[in-house]
Amino acid sequence: MDIIFHIEYYVYASEQVAINIVDAADGVTLHRHLMNTDDNAHWTFDWNADAWTADAADYFFTIEHAGTTLRREWTTIRHRLDLPRRPQTSVRVYCRWIDMPHDTYRYSSAFTECLHPHPVHPVHSPGDRCVRLVCRAPQLRSGHRLVLTGSDRILGEWNPQQGIPMTEHGYNEWVAEIAADLLTDTHLEFKFVIIPDDSSSPIWEECPNRHLTVTPASGLAVYELDQSFYPLSDERVAGTLIPVFSLRSEGSFGVGDFGDLSAMVDFVASTGQRVLQVLPINDTTVTHTWTDSYPYSCISVFALHPQYADLRQLPPLASASRRDHYARLQQQLNGIQQIDYERMMQAKEAYLHELYDQEGAEMMATDAFRTFFDEAAQWLVPYAQYCRLRDTTRTTDFSRWHGHTAWDEADRAALSTPGTAEYAEVAYYYFVQYILHTQMTAAHDHARRCGVILKGDIPIGVHRQSCDVWMEPGYFCLDGQAGAPPDDFAVDGQNWRFPTYNWQAMLDDGCQWWNRRFTNMAYYFDAYRIDHVLGFFRIWEIPxxxxxxxxxxxxxxxxxxxxxxxxxxxxxxxxxxxxxxxxxxxxxxxxxxxxxxxxxxxxxxxxxxxxxxxxxxxxxxxxxxxxxxxxxxxxxxxxxxxxxxxxxxxxxxxxxxxxxxxxxxxxxxxxxxxxxxxxxxxxxxxxxxxxxxxGFWYGEAMKKLPPLIEATHMLACAEDLGMVPSCVAPVMEQLRILSLEIQTMPKASTRFADVSRYPYRSVCTFSSHDMAPLRQWWDEDPLRTQDYYASVLHHDGEAPHPMPASLAEEVVAAHLASPSMLCVLSLQDWLALDDRLRLLDPNGERINIPANPHHYWRYRMHITIEQLSADAHFSQHISEMIERAGR
Known part of the structure; x- marks a missing residue:
């Protein structure tokens, strides 16, 4: 098959345009070819694809100079060419350069898989004298389809109902094919029109009529056209923030688990919310004590925390006495107001060990386990060895692991081969991670089916004695400690004790560690929060x-x-x-x-x-x-x-x-x-x-963030609070990253931010996990509250204490009415709306105190998800507020 690519792009005399062709099936295999030109403006490349076995080819363009890439297109969504069924067909593709669009969020899996899932179908024309028009239309929602209509008879003569139905062959990219022999004129005048499934009026794109002169040859001619825009308002959705460990159900085991996460998704969806945000879920097991409760100090950026295993989803233990023993433990631990981290972990790990002895061999002989192992082996094998050494030596100080002070790649083969003694020593850790992966993947799939965006959290650092440091020490600077400069959270600054990153080493290999990290996270989430995004500009490094x-x-x-x-x-x-x-x-x-x-x-x-x-x-x-x-x-x-x-x-x-x-x-x-x-x-x-x-920090961020943002289809959000340099906002805008807006931490020089002026591309909330929830904040500083009561809520007289539900509703309603794309409130702030459901003592709602480096992360919901779901009055109240706000 002979494929000729055309693109018009003006460059300097010493520069060249290159086409980068990727196998659409594996997304990895790449062929780079310099294109030909006579005028440094019109470029062609003739590709003989006879050896190409895939049904489609993805591609993108770059600008090259002396072997160095100077610029490239936006590559999160690449061009896609579905190949004709007849291999002898000749193809001409008239391409256009695609920069990062302003509405990249619509291409994220948060939109394409959660809010507005569309089935995607390849288009494989017979190839004989066929014209294919390709257009991106990301505004389409569930229940929408696209039609091509125009002046030509084959296009329906401007009647959308008689036009050519289009096919979405890639995320937000639609294709229409026209048999050239049916065209009455090679000059086409046309538009793309949305046809809603509910039989409401067609929605015409907002632009003058499109014009295109086609030159169909004997084969297939493909024309890539400008993106289509429609008079549809930007979508705004509401959601809830709660750590997974804070969830409580009648059947959880003293801590929230991945089964509870699915139940919470159901509650969120039932109230009209479309986002459920959690804190990091990675393994943090260092000492096997309560100090491991800190979710931002992970020992692996890939492994999931064993505490989140939902024992209800696992095969029952064969011994009735052991089942009774754990049933009693479950009742005791689940009845405690807060998490007893040490007792809970001892019980869960004991249960998982017993289950491994009973079920491990059979479960790990399945094709499903082998698929998981093959996909995760790069990090899973070292992680399992790390855990074995941690538990047998009773320390994570790997300088004391005689013979194992660093990961040895030569150990991989024996650790990966069933039947070896080495494999037997680490198989338990494979088993646990397989269970966790299976359950978290199921929760993610369930959220997508419910139309709920699961939003995760990417911590800025890792524990200095983590598996990541042990495995790839060259990526870390162990002579410093990451933290934050003084702010309202901590007047002496924060020392997180994480090692800082050796960014030069990471950049030298294309940020592979970060790319693997983001790619792994996409198994479980459709949006993410970059913790302390300022760290990608510069980190606060403490000696x-x-x-x-x-x-x-x-x-x-x-x-x-x-x-x-x-x-x-x-x-x-x-x-x-x-x-x-x-x-x-x-x-x-x-x-x-x-x-x-x-x-x-x-x-x-x-x-x-x-x-x-x-x-x-x-x-x-x-x-x-x-x-x-x-x-x-x-x-x-x-x-x-x-x-x-x-x-x-x-x-x-x-x-x-x-x-x-x-x-x-x-x-x-x-x-x-x-x-x-x-x-x-x-x-x-x-x-x-x-x-x-x-200017210097702007350059640093633009070296690091773009490849990470484009590594997955997840919606990128960032925590951009603290001592924020002026270069941060331009980078966030350029990369289309959603900012975090908190009314009591305004980015302008005012005491309280005006929620009505928040940018659309933002996440608004009243309190984060590092802050006092709404009711506690209200009572902390009476003078500050009085100012808020008068200047923000516009009430006369003295502010009441404690905060009544009616005032909490005013605050929540204002946030829901903001222009922000996402309004994600903590569960505690949602519960503040109801005097019947809120916790009696607001001081018991706090999740973290940043000024305390030894804080015990143990907050749990004081009522169960079942109780929340059964409270029709509360659910209806939330639903009505969200509907009134237009979310």
Missing amino acids: IHAVRGLLGQFAPALAFTPEEIESYGLHFSTAMLAPVITDDMVDTLFGDRAGSVRHYCLDAVGNGTYTLRADYDTERKIADLVEAGRCDSQLLDGLYTLVDDVLFLADHRVAGTYHPRILARKTWAYRRLSDASRRAFDRLYDDFYYHRNN
């Missing part, structure tokens, strides 16, 4: 010797040289890098314990100044001394303050360059500067944190 976030620095960043610092009018000295401790500092911080601190913790250097002794000169050393009982914990904050009292920090990567310390204007060192030096430091500080790095 290993620090505990708090105040000694962190942005990485990467354009740090100052001494000469640049001096150019602001500030005399630079290396003394600005170390604390200069004075008597007044010690007296102020420690009061009547100042003498003791001078005696045990400080060395005098003269002139009434001191330095910290070697045992006390870092936050980590001080914390270790307190933990060992060798230092009074009441001195901790004061000693930390002495350590942190510096104006500049040396850059972690580039010697001889320096960062102004965050919040340096609150230090004693700053106060000791002269007035002129303070003014100079202020100029330098403001330039560094708000101007100097913006």
